[in-house]
Amino acid sequence: MVLVYSDNEKLMKELLAKARELADGLGKKVTAVVVGSGEAADELIRYGADRVIVAEGGPGAFKAEEYADILTGAIEETGSRIVLIGSTKSGKELASRLGGKLGAGCMIDCNRVFLDSGELTVERGVYSGNAVSVERFNSDIKIATVPGKAFDPLEKDDGRSGEVERKTYQIGEYASVVARVQEMVSQGVNVEDAEIIVSAGRGLKNREDLKMIEELAEAIKGYTLGCSRPIAADLKWLPEDNWIGLSGHKVKPKLYIACGISGQIQHIAGMRDSSIIVAINKDADAPIFKSADYGIVGDIYKVVPRLIEELKNQ
Amino acid sequence: MNIIVCAKQVVDVSEVKVDPSTNKPVLTGIPKKISDIDKNAVEEAIRIKEKAGSGKITTITVGPPDAKEKIKELLAMGVDEGVLIPAPEEFDYHVVSSLLAGAIEKIGEYDLILCGEASIDMFSGQMGPRIAGILNIPQITYALKIDASEDRVVAERNMGDNMVTTESTYPALVTVTKEINEPRLPSLMQILGAARKPIHDWSAEDVGKAGLSTMTRTLDVRGVPMERKNITFKEDLDEAVPKMVEMLAKDGVLN
Ligand SMILES: Cc1cc2nc3c(=O)[nH]c(=O)nc-3n(C[C@H](O)[C@@H](O)[C@H](O)COP(=O)(O)OP(=O)(O)OC[C@H]3O[C@@H](n4cnc5c(N)ncnc54)[C@H](O)[C@@H]3O)c2cc1C
Ligand SMILES: Cc1cc2nc3c(=O)[nH]c(=O)nc-3n(C[C@H](O)[C@H](O)[C@H](O)COP(=O)(O)OP(=O)(O)OC[C@H]3O[C@@H](n4cnc5c(N)ncnc54)[C@H](O)[C@@H]3O)c2cc1C
Numbered sequence: 001m002v003l004v005y006s007d008n009e010k011l012m013k014e015l016l017a018k019a020r021e022l023a024d025g026l027g028k029k030v031t032a033v034v035v036g037s038g039e040a041a042d043e044l045i046r047y048g049a050d051r052v053i054v055a056e057g058g059p060g061a062f063k064a065e066e067y068a069d070i071l072t073g074a075i076e077e078t079g080s081r082i083v084l085i086g087s088t089k090s091g092k093e094l095a096s097r098l099g100g101k102l103g104a105g106c107m108i109d110c111n112r113v114f115l116d117s118g119e120l121t122v123e124r125g126v127y128s129g130n131a132v133s134v135e136r137f138n139s140d141i142k143i144a145t146v147p148g149k150a151f152d153p154l155e156k157d158d159g160r161s162g163e164v165e166r167k168t169y170q171i172g173e174y175a176s177v178v179a180r181v182q183e184m185v186s187q188g189v190n191v192e193d194a195e196i197i198v199s200a201g202r203g204l205k206n207r208e209d210l211k212m213i214e215e216l217a218e219a220i221k222g223y224t225l226g227c228s229r230p231i232a233a234d235l236k237w238l239p240e241d242n243w244i245g246l247s248g249h250k251v252k253p254k255l256y257i258a259c260g261i262s263g264q265i266q267h268i269a270g271m272r273d274s275s276i277i278v279a280i281n282k283d284a285d286a287p288i289f290k291s292a293d294y295g296i297v298g299d300i301y302k303v304v305p306r307l308i309e310e311l312k313n314q
Numbered sequence: 315m316n317i318i319v320c321a322k323q324v325v326d327v328s329e330v331k332v333d334p335s336t337n338k339p340v341l342t343g344i345p346k347k348i349s350d351i352d353k354n355a356v357e358e359a360i361r362i363k364e365k366a367g368s369g370k371i372t373t374i375t376v377g378p379p380d381a382k383e384k385i386k387e388l389l390a391m392g393v394d395e396g397v398l399i400p401a402p403e404e405f406d407y408h409v410v411s412s413l414l415a416g417a418i419e420k421i422g423e424y425d426l427i428l429c430g431e432a433s434i435d436m437f438s439g440q441m442g443p444r445i446a447g448i449l450n451i452p453q454i455t456y457a458l459k460i461d462a463s464e465d466r467v468v469a470e471r472n473m474g475d476n477m478v479t480t481e482s483t484y485p486a487l488v489t490v491t492k493e494i495n496e497p498r499l500p501s502l503m504q505i506l507g508a509a510r511k512p513i514h515d516w517s518a519e520d521v522g523k524a525g526l527s528t529m530t531r532t533l534d535v536r537g538v539p540m541e542r543k544n545i546t547f548k549e550d551l552d553e554a555v556p557k558m559v560e561m562l563a564k565d566g567v568l569n
Contacts (some may be wrong), residue, residue: 065453068447076338088475089474094444095452097443098442100411100415100448107530130339131339131536133535133536134534136533138528139408176452177481182476182477184475218358233492234493240475247437275565289544292510293543294561295544296555297546297548303551306555310556
């Protein structure tokens with residue numbers, strides 16, 4: 001049995017496609033687990049699940065402690081040996097806790113998951129994008145988390161059938177309480193699909209100056225804004241959607257322009273697959289220049305307006 | 315307030331290069347350090363202890379003997395005691411988390427366990443929640459802010475799409491983000507004073523976890539080299555900008 005769980009519907013469908021492939025290769029079945037009302041349960045059958053378990057959740061918002069108990073129940077009942085979980089922040093903490101609880105091998109952020117001579121094999125980036133490690137499992141239960149867009153979902157097949165069951169698993173009592181959940185404002189920006197990204201870093205003096213960066217992005221068609229971690233996480237000038245790097249989004253546009261970004265390895269990890277990288281930084285020794293195709297040493301407040309002008313003349 | 319911080323020694327990833335002849339990352343001769351976010355965890359532990367007015371901070375590291383030098387930096391910052399457990403010849407998340415959990419149980423009296431959100435070299439963020447799973451205690455991940463009072467901890471967490479506030483009584487395990495604080499630089503006096511603080515050598519047997527075996531194995535580590543043109547313009551903007559735009563147009567990336 002291959003078990004699949006994600007709190008993100010889109011990711012769940014991507015995982016189902018991979019789970020289907022693994023299960024078919026091993027002659028096993030795919031179980032998807034959803035927690036709560038289970039409105040979309042039938043839909044998951046159409047995207048590749050043989051069985052959907054709609055598990056009763058805890059009393060409040062998501063808690064990894066409770067979800068790890070739910071998944072433990074589902075794994076035991078279905079005899080699942082491969083567990084695929086979506087690599088959202090909550091998915092990762094859930095998978096890791098489950099690994100600890102079950103003493104199982106767990107691999108986080110696997111970009112590739114495949115069978116090699118019938119053995120589950122995964123690949124993940126290490127050393128901040130400088131290397132890929134290829135891993136296998138020694139444990140009976142094998143857990144892997146997978147980020148978005150690693151796999152394409154299957155085409156929806158309205159003819160597929162399967163069972164949907166409601167279950168209640170035993171959930172432990174934990175002293176933690178989720179007191180508040182505040183949704184972050186999302187502008188629905190999708191940096192992963194962007195062809196051209198103009199990114200801002202701490203070289204920006206004020207939030208208002210983002211306008212200048214936006215203008216540059218507009219001057220080149222394919223308008224998408226990116227940023228370094230401090231702009232999103234410390235200053236909160238831009239939402240999480242725009243955060244690029246090891247702990248943010250991984251992007252691969254044909255053109256990436258870094259404005260006032262020093263080019264620390266954790267930022268590079270998120271944009272190293274770009275076709276062409278341009279850097280604008282006033283410090284000639286900034287590491288970003290080593291990772292750039294074209295670099296201009298200069299003040300962004302002078303270079304960016306000049307660049308906008310030049311692009312408009314094109 | 316007794317706090318345990320798990321701190322890992324890592325290779326400085328910004329120095330890691332890929333050898334083009336073997337296509338492997340070169341790891342020998344690379345400087346080592348305490349993983350960045352683990353220093354944030356230590357800083358937070360010190361602030362919590364200072365606010366509480368009493369208590370003890372212990373760091374635990376699973377790693378090679380040379381990690382002792384780096385643990386001293388944490389003692390200088392304000393940690394009371396260090397623990398070093400040698401990594402077995404073969405180790406993985408299961409082995410390391412089991413050793414850390416064993417050491418935590420051996421210490422016994424603790425309110426909070428702090429870990430980094432993830433290490434800078436492997437960056438999996440697995441260890442904290444894994445330990446919490448082994449110990450069967452609450453886990454609070456990705457904390458941007460911690461308020462630890464006498465009987466409970468409240469944390470604001472960056473969960474990506476959501477900001478979540480979670481609270482718990484003790485014991486609890488919290489993983490912290492880089493944004494939570496700015497780790498202090500110890501003074502010369504503190505560095506000298508750290509020499510008197512103990513670093514305990516504990517074995518796997520000492521923490522009740524002898525004979526662990528790995529649950530994952532690495533088949534291969536392949537370098538991912540990055541080739542760039544590295545053309546840098548330092549001259550007058552009126553020359554540099556048009557030149558670069560022309561090159562970009564030639565590369566076909568402007569439309
Ligand atoms: C190619 C490759 C190379 C590896 N090299 C190493 C290596 O050089 N060193 C190594 O330890 N493991 C190594 N491992 C093993 C494996 O990554 C884990 O066992 C590792 O110790 C912790 O995983 P992580 O770095 O992803 O930690 P994460 O789960 O990202 O760490 C989160 C937090 O857990 C705590 N923590 C994690 N590890 C330790 C530790 N050892 N001691 C104390 N606290 C810790 C810290 O608070 C840290 O911030 C390697 C694995 C692979 C695939
Ligand atoms: C585990 C971990 C994960 C991380 N994940 C990420 C991640 O996902 N993404 C990420 O971005 N970072 C990440 N970081 C942080 C990363 O290490 C850097 O701290 C961060 O990328 C720096 O952002 P920055 O370049 O905007 O700021 P800084 O490093 O402060 O650089 C600002 C740059 O702007 C230049 N500058 C200043 N003024 C001007 C001007 N007027 N004109 C031109 N240039 C100017 C300066 O010369 C400098 O180079 C992570 C760190 C850790 C430890």
